[in-house]
Every structure is written in C-alpha cells, then in structure tokens.
Amino acid sequence: MLDTILFDGWKSVLRIAIMCMLAYPFLIVLLRFFGKRSLSNVNIFDFVITVTYGATLGSIITSDKMSFADGVVVLFMLTLLQYIVSKLSVNSKGFADLIKANPSFIYHDGKFYEKSMHKHRIRKDDLRGKVRQQGLSSFEQVEAIVLEGDGSLSIIKKGDTQSKDALEGVERSDA
Template sequence: MLDTILFDGWKSVLRIAIMSLLAYPFLILLLRSSGKRSLTNVNIFDFIITVTYGATLGSIITSDKVSFADGAVVLFMLTLLQYIVSKLSVNSKGFTQMIKASPSFIYRNGEFDEKSIQKHRIRKDDLRGKVRQQGLSSFEQVEAIVLEGDGSLSIIKKQEGLSKDALENVK
C-alpha cells in the first residue's frame, strides 16, 4: 500500500509530464491571445477567473479523468467568458457598476469614516502602516485614504492649490 502512495508507476508520471507540456503552453497562448486584461485582478470576476485557471490547469495535469480536449475547452470557455465580461464592462456603465466595487473614503478631512472602516473590516493600524509606507509621519499630512474597488488603499497627500478631481467618484 505504501509503495502505491509514493509511486504508482511510470504511466501516471508520463501522463502528467505530457499533459503539462500540452496544457501549460496552451493556457499561455490563450492568455496572450486574449489580451493583457486577462492577466490583471481588476474586479471579483477577474479574480475568480484567475483562480479557476489555476484549478483547471491543475486538474488537467493531474487528473486522469480529464482529457486534454476537455481541459482545453474549459480554459477556452473561461477565457471567452472573461472576454465577454470585460467587453460588457467597457461598453456598459450599468454592467460595470454591477461587477466592480466602487471606491470608498476611509479617511478624509482629518477624520476616519468609522462606518466604512467597520463595513470593510479595516484596522487603523493597517492604515497607519500604509501612511508610513508613503513616507508620511502623520495623518495631518494626508488629504484622504481611499479603499479602491480592487481592495487596495490609496493615500492622497495634502498639497495646497491642486485640483482634487481624482476624488470625484469616491463615496
């Protein structure tokens, strides 16, 4: 029993090697042909697609119940769905609002937005760290902290006399 756990024969090893040589380059080709956006995590749908690519590739390579053709169709369909969603999000503001989170103020005008901090489960210590990473020593030097739609934090430094038009669509 222990010997089948450690080594089950050359047939499965050879299958994994061949499937790796077929599936991995196929996925690379598919991603390169679908454009750069497929490789970014802009919204939750893009994140799901990225994770699913990895899970699918792993299944194609390791499962003897998944043929290369089956796996290729799954990878192609995921890429097609991602392409359709990205096209719709570029051409439809309503669709974009449905799939993409909007930015939120976490800090502005010298005050933390406690409701937003609680809603998004953000710790003030994490905000302090982000402020320090920007080379700032005090929140007095910060105009605003924005939680972006992709989950990243943007620190806007105070600067007198400059337009704040980048903050227009933040809630």
Template sequence: MEQSHARLLHGLLAYPFLILLLRLFEKRTLTKINIFNFIITITYDATLGSVLTNDKVSFAEGAVILFMLTLLQFIVAKLTTNFNAIADLIKASPAFLYADGRFNEKQMQKQQIRIEDLYAKVRKHGMSSLDEVEAIVLKGNGSLSIVKKEEDSSKETLRGIKE
C-alpha cells in the same frame, strides 16, 4: 504506464496553452483581482488540475474549457469597460476611509480595516502626519491609496468615490 505518459503529455500541452491564451487576451486578464477574476482564476486552477490528474478529461476538453473561460473573461472585461452598470455589478467601488480630516469609521468597520493599518500606510508613503493627507481610499481591488494634500489641488481624481 501509458496513462502516466498521457497525463504528462496533457500537462506539457495544457500549461503552455493556458499561457498562450492569457498572452493573446492581453493584460486585462491579469489585472489586480476582483470577484469575477478570482472565480475565473479558481476555475482555471480546477480545469488545469483536472487535465493533469483526471484520466477522463482529455487535453482537448481541457483546452476548450480554458478557451471558454478566457473568452468569457475577455467579454466581461469589454462589457465592464463599455457599460458602467455592468462594471458596478462586477467590480467593487472605491470608498473613502479618510477624508476632510476625518476617518470614515462606518466604512472602516465594514471593510475590517483598523486605524493602525491606515497609519502604517501613511508612514509607508513617507508622511508623518495626517495633516499631509487629503484622503485615504480603499480601491475596488482592495488596495489602499494615499492622496497627498497639495495647495492647488482640484481633487479631480477623487470624484465618484463613495463616502
């Protein structure tokens, strides 16, 4: 019975500790997920699960691991902010799925996106025709962005997106 009380106490301590860590390292820890953040999230889950269920893992050991993971995520976030080469390794680049009146079928096939999905996204943005669309961009986090055509558009926000 004493072990189950210890497990309960570990859980009561580990969960708020993880919340505190995530709050201390601000919103970058909770941004839309990329590959590195996905791995960190899975590892958080495994660590917290071990603290809660494994008698051989103490709260202190779990807390150190959670702290190290959060610190690693923070360091990688800082490095990707300051060094484009590191960001390119960790974060997926945006890509055009539609631009200049044409679908990028090669990119759509590579990303497994159907033309019907793009039409649905355009409709969701209140547009009924592709004539209203400047570009459809698959962002690095996997979400789609619709750029509406405007007469005096400089296309500034579309720079650096690969074809």
C-alpha cells in the same frame, strides 16, 4: 501501500509531464490572444477567473479524469466569458456598476470614515501600516485613503495633486 503513495508508476508521471507541456503553453497563448486584462485583478470577477485558471490548470495536469480537450474547453470558455464581461463593462456603465465595486473613502480631509471602515473590516492599525509604507509619519500628511474596487488601499498625500480628479466618484458612506 506506502510504495504507491511515493511512486505509482511511470504512466502517471509521463501523463503529468505531457499535460504540463500541452496545457501550460495553451494557457499562455490563450491569455496573450485575449489580452493583458485577463489576469489584471481589476475586480472580483477578474480575481475569481485568475483563481479558477490555477485550479483548472492543476486539474488538467494532475487529474486522470480530465482530458486535455476537456481542459482546453474549460480554459477557453472561462477566458471567453471573462472577455465578454470585461467588454460589457467597458461598453455599458450600468453593467460596470453592477459587477464592479465602487471605491470608498476610508479617510479624507482629517476624518476617518468609521462606517466604511467597519463595513469593510478595516482597522486604524491597518491604515497606520499603509501610511508608514508610503514613508509618511502621520495622517496629517494624508489627503485621503481610498479602498479601491479591487480591495487595495490608495494613499493620496497632501499636496500630491493640484486637481482632485482622482477622488471623483469615490463613495462617502459616512458623510
């Protein structure tokens, strides 16, 4: 039994090598054809597609129950559906509002947005770390901290901008 766990014959090794040489370049071409946004992690749907690409590619390469043609159809359909969702979100504000998370204030003008922090499971210690990563020593140097729709935190330094355009549309859930 140990011998089949370590090496089960050249047939499976050859199949994996061939599937790698076919599936990986196919995915690269597919993503280049559909554009840069396919792996941009702009919203939760983009993230899910990215993870699904990896899982599908892994299945194509390692599973003897999935043919290359099956894998191509799965990858193509995932990419096509993601492309349709991204086009609809660009062309329809209502659709975009439905699928994209809005940015939220976590900190603004010296005030922590406690309800928003609790809702998104963010601690002040997490924010302190982000502030330090920006090279700042205190919250007094921070105009705002925004939880973006993709889950990242943006730190706006005081005096960075003369205009507040970047903060338009950010939810104020504690106000």
